[in-house]
Amino acid sequence: MPKFAYHNCNKITDADIILVGVPDESGSYAERRGTKKGPDAIREASHERLCFKRKGKTFCVESENGPFNLKLFDAGNISKPKIQSFLESISKEQMTILLGGDHSNTYLAVKALSKKYKELAIIHLDAHPDLISSTKYDFGSVINDILSLKEINHKKAIQIGIRAIEPEEEINLKREKINFFTALDVYEMGVQKVFSSVKKIIGDTPIYLSIDLDVLDPAFAPGVDTPAPFGLTGNEYLSLVKKIASLNLIGFDLMEMNPKYDVQQLTAQIAAQSIIEILGTALPAKRKS
Numbered sequence: 001m002p003k004f005a006y007h008n009c010n011k012i013t014d015a016d017i018i019l020v021g022v023p024d025e026s027g028s029y030a031e032r033r034g035t036k037k038g039p040d041a042i043r044e045a046s047h048e049r050l051c052f053k054r055k056g057k058t059f060c061v062e063s064e065n066g067p068f069n070l071k072l073f074d075a076g077n078i079s080k081p082k083i084q085s086f087l088e089s090i091s092k093e094q095m096t097i098l099l100g101g102d103h104s105n106t107y108l109a110v111k112a113l114s115k116k117y118k119e120l121a122i123i124h125l126d127a128h129p130d131l132i133s134s135t136k137y138d139f140g141s142v143i144n145d146i147l148s149l150k151e152i153n154h155k156k157a158i159q160i161g162i163r164a165i166e167p168e169e170e171i172n173l174k175r176e177k178i179n180f181f182t183a184l185d186v187y188e189m190g191v192q193k194v195f196s197s198v199k200k201i202i203g204d205t206p207i208y209l210s211i212d213l214d215v216l217d218p219a220f221a222p223g224v225d226t227p228a229p230f231g232l233t234g235n236e237y238l239s240l241v242k243k244i245a246s247l248n249l250i251g252f253d254l255m256e257m258n259p260k261y262d263v264q265q266l267t268a269q270i271a272a273q274s275i276i277e278i279l280g281t282a283l284p285a286k287r288k289s
């Protein structure tokens, strides 16, 4: 499998951004199988849908904010047990991107990255709150697991796009007093208002952004394990992730990509282009300050 199309750096220590895939779905109990093929499906879509070949040269599309002139290193795929040691070895200045794989992998990533910060905020985009507490370390308990890390400030945990809540999760949402916006809130309030609240809550705290691609409506992103109707539109999603990227983002992930259920690479393409849009906003903004 080729590296992500925007890989342009041969030495990991020179990179502004390090991308890594975790082709593992052992933490999922969904009826659908196939997210282990997610990371490579996103890479494949980056070549086939974001780049064009002309006269022997390849041209890849720019982000909304302009040309991609950051150094990105695609470290390939690693196994789940290697997530922590790999991410701990990366410099604090380097932005981390994780491609999944089932959502439980996110816990190990946040665990590794949180060691580098006194306080870390989590923004979680998902149809599901992932706040199951009767199980541990799986794709339905991942946010509950993350909240058990001492560096994670519960007051600065925000969930957006939520619309499929189990009774147990409803209790945990209230107990933990988590800030959350449903997908209908985003539609009715508009992204700008939702983001104003997010900004007020989080300020300049370092943020890890975890994206379950099922936050999008299945009409835009059918290639996921647990689709839920009435989700975010493509533009709501783009606007939201770009605004979040303008805050103090230290890393992000794109999880639950399942190419087996994708249609014409719609989901994989959104995932691949999200990376460029988030980076195009996040890093140049950081460099200016």
Ligand SMILES: [Mn+2]
Binding pocket: 126, 127, 128, 212, 214, 215, 226
């Ligand atoms: Mn989900």
